[in-house]
Amino acid sequence: DGGITQSPKYLFRKEGQNVTLSCEQNLNHDAMYWYRQDPGQGLRLIYYSQIVNDFQKGDIAEGYSVSREKKESFPLTVTSAQKNPTAFYLCASGRSPGDTQYFGPGTRLTVL
Amino acid sequence: GIQVEQSPPDLILQEGANSTLRCNFSDSVNNLQWFHQNPWGQLINLFYIPSGTKQNGRLSATTVATERYSLLYISSSQTTDSGVYFCAVEQTGANNLFFGTGTRLTVIP
Numbered sequence A: 001d002g003g004i005t006q007s008p009k010y011l012f013r014k015e016g017q018n019v020t021l022s023c024e025q026n027l028n029h030d031a032m033y034w035y036r037q038d039p040g041q042g043l044r045l046i047y048y049s050q051i052v053n054d055f056q057k058g059d060i061a062e063g064y065s066v067s068r069e070k071k072e073s074f075p076l077t078v079t080s081a082q083k084n085p086t087a088f089y090l091c092a093s094g095r096s097p098g099d100t101q102y103f104g105p106g107t108r109l110t111v112l
Numbered sequence B: 001g002i003q004v005e006q007s008p009p010d011l012i013l014q015e016g017a018n019s020t021l022r023c024n025f026s027d028s029v030n031n032l033q034w035f036h037q038n039p040w041g042q043l044i045n046l047f048y049i050p051s052g053t054k055q056n057g058r059l060s061a062t063t064v065a066t067e068r069y070s071l072l073y074i075s076s077s078q079t080t081d082s083g084v085y086f087c088a089v090e091q092t093g094a095n096n097l098f099f100g101t102g103t104r105l106t107v108i109p
Helices: none
Strands: A004-007 A010-013 A019-025 A031-037 A043-051 A054-057 A064-066 A076-078 A087-094 A107-111 B004-007 B010-014 B019-025 B029-037 B043-048 B052-056 B059-064 B069-074 B083-091 B097-099 B103-108
Touching: A004 A087, A010 A019, A019 A031, A019 A087, A019 A107, A043 A064, A043 B097, A076 A087, B004 B083, B010 B019, B019 B029, B019 B083, B019 B103, B029 B069, B043 B052, B043 B059, B069 B083
Parallel strands: A010 A107, B010 B103
Antiparallel strands: A004 A019, A019 A076, A031 A043, A031 A087, A043 A054, A064 A076, A087 A107, B004 B019, B019 B069, B029 B043, B029 B083, B052 B059, B059 B069, B083 B097, B083 B103
């Protein structure tokens, strides 16, 4: 099946720990994105990548890091520097920047 | 940055009713997309519509870029239409989407 997968679905973390969220796509898309959603809010862009080995900060990149070593994969690390990391994290991809975006099922991160 | 405002914030409909959701944006845009987020959090792209009108079954959308707004029409609503509808725009000169805060639709039987 073609699509975008995210894992895990639920993630619990202790304060002070780094955690990495996985995002994989087999759609052969060049562009990939990470968004954060807080309850009752819209999505805010954390990072995006237009091509392998390149990525750009979005509106709320502080406390997060990414890598794009393969076209199919765009993992997001939530570091201990992120002051309020509890949120719903969504990954998306598109054929090219500005094209229709397709979303994964999301990861709910809770910091205990 | 660009401002994206959606109205109404909440909408409750009887099954079978029609509705119109509105998205206003504060600057010129390269593209505009409508999404539906189901109760489990999954976002589905409904329309990619920088201008003009598109229809897909019971849903249609119109964007008037010169007047900086877009409308999403839902006809003969069904309970499965429930969820949050987001408008997202790509500002001219940017490479990413800005999302509105959404319209939460509840369709009751």
